[in-house]
Amino acid sequence: VLNGAAVFLAAFLAFGVYQGVTSESYIDADEIYYAYYMKHISGPWTAESRDWLTAQGEEFAPMLAVQRRVARSELSSEAMLAYGALQQKYNIYQQVVQNNINYYLKEHPGAWLVYESGYKKLFGFSGTADVQxxxxxxxxxxxxxxGLFAMERKGGMDEILAATPLGRKYTAKAKLRQSTLVAAGITLGTGLPHLWQILRDYGLPALLAPAMSISELEAVPKCITLSDLLLFWLLCRAAACLCMARLTLWLGQKLGNLLAALFVSAVGYCLPALLALSGMSNGIEWLGFYPLFHAAALCQTQGTNAAGAPYNLLWVPIFLVVVAAALAWAIGNDLTEAYEWAGVDLDAL
Structure with a gap:
């Protein structure tokens, strides 16, 4: 409150809510037809799903009959003009039957049928949302x-706080707890607007389906579900925000100047992403914390190994999460220890 951080946080959360409510997704006719079929059959492939899809196919019987008559030259090709919209729907129906069922389910035992459009957009398979x-x-x-630690250095207030009755570490631990809560708020502020938009426009059916049910995630182990991947997506963002928070606190405490800590941290965190959004397409965004915000997309199949098996880069975000968590813990420990020894003449000891 005192250094104005609460104002920025409240403004950001309000902007996130506004953005989530007002943003729109472009959904064309093909996507509407695809969603209609896939939402009904999302889940394990069962006899009930097969019967429903077969019943839906009866809608195209008149069009297919005319198509056969045109092929036999019994009717002119103009007879098919009346079925233009139905032909578009039939193409999507064929895509579901041939690609999703006859091919992918047979090639990947254990996979479920999943309406994947919402998952792919939420996890950042395309676009620049993760960079933003x-x-x-x-x-x-x-x-x-x-400024959370830097403001104490002005006027020697840090030495006074080190002599409080609650102990030398109390102030540092309190600030670390508060910063952790704020970092969690920032995490939710960056993730929940996307989640709300996806749930509203696409939906996230079959959350308990194996993640490899989506063709782009075929290299993900079968034991990992889409709900696990969703939690992992949120965990990676939380680890990134916590690590950035602790690094900024450490800079403020070491530099003892709000503006210096603000400049160094803002440049380090934001410059790669800003350059990427400005059109620099040489992968500069990977120099910052972008890999953790883009973690779920790294689970996509990157190619095949020498044995012909698909592989992904899932180990990268897992490694980075461990490093970020370890770094956050080490910084927190260093900050509390700095208060423990504040004002103590180590040479005399």
Missing amino acids: DTLWAGLLCALCFS
């Missing part, structure tokens, strides 16, 4: 945490 989230989260962490 990295930019917003980095900027917020720099604004919210750069």
Whole structure:
């Protein structure tokens, strides 16, 4: 409250809610037809699903009859003009039957049928949403945490706080707890608007389906479900925000100056993402915390190995989460220990 961080956080959360409510997804006719079929049969492939899909196919019987008569030259090709819209729907029906069922389910035993459009958009398989989230989260962490320790250095207040009756570490631990809660708020502020938009426009059916049910995720182990991947997506963002928060606190405490800590942290967190959004397409966004915000997309199949099996880069975000968590713990420990020894003449000891 005192250094204005609460104002920035409240403004950001309000903007996130507004963005989630007002943003729109472009959904064309093909997507509407595809959603209609896949939402009805999402889940394990059962006799009930097969019967429903077969019944839906009866809608195209008149069109197929005319198509056969045109092929035999019994009717002119103009007879098919009346079935233009139905032909488009039939193409999507064939895509579901041939690609999703006859091919993918047979090639990947244990896979479920999943309406995957919402998952692919939420996990950032395309677009720049993850880069934008990295930019917003980095900027917020720099604004919210750069002065939390630095403001004590002005006027020697840090030495006075070290002599409080509650103990030398109490103030540092309290600030670390508060910064952790704020980092969690930033995480939710970057993730929930996307989640709300996807649930509203696409839906996330079959959350308990194996993640490899989506063709782009065929290299993911069968034991990992789409709900696990959703939690992992959120966990990676939380780890990134917590690590940025702790790094900013450490800079503020070491530099002892709000503006210096703000500048260094903002440049470090935001510059790669900002350059990427400005059109620099050489992968500069990977220099920052973008890989953690883009973690779920790294589970996509990247190619095949020498044995012909598909592989992905799932180990990258797992490794980065461990590193971010370890770094956050180490920084927190260093900050509390700095208060423990504040004002103590180590040479005399």
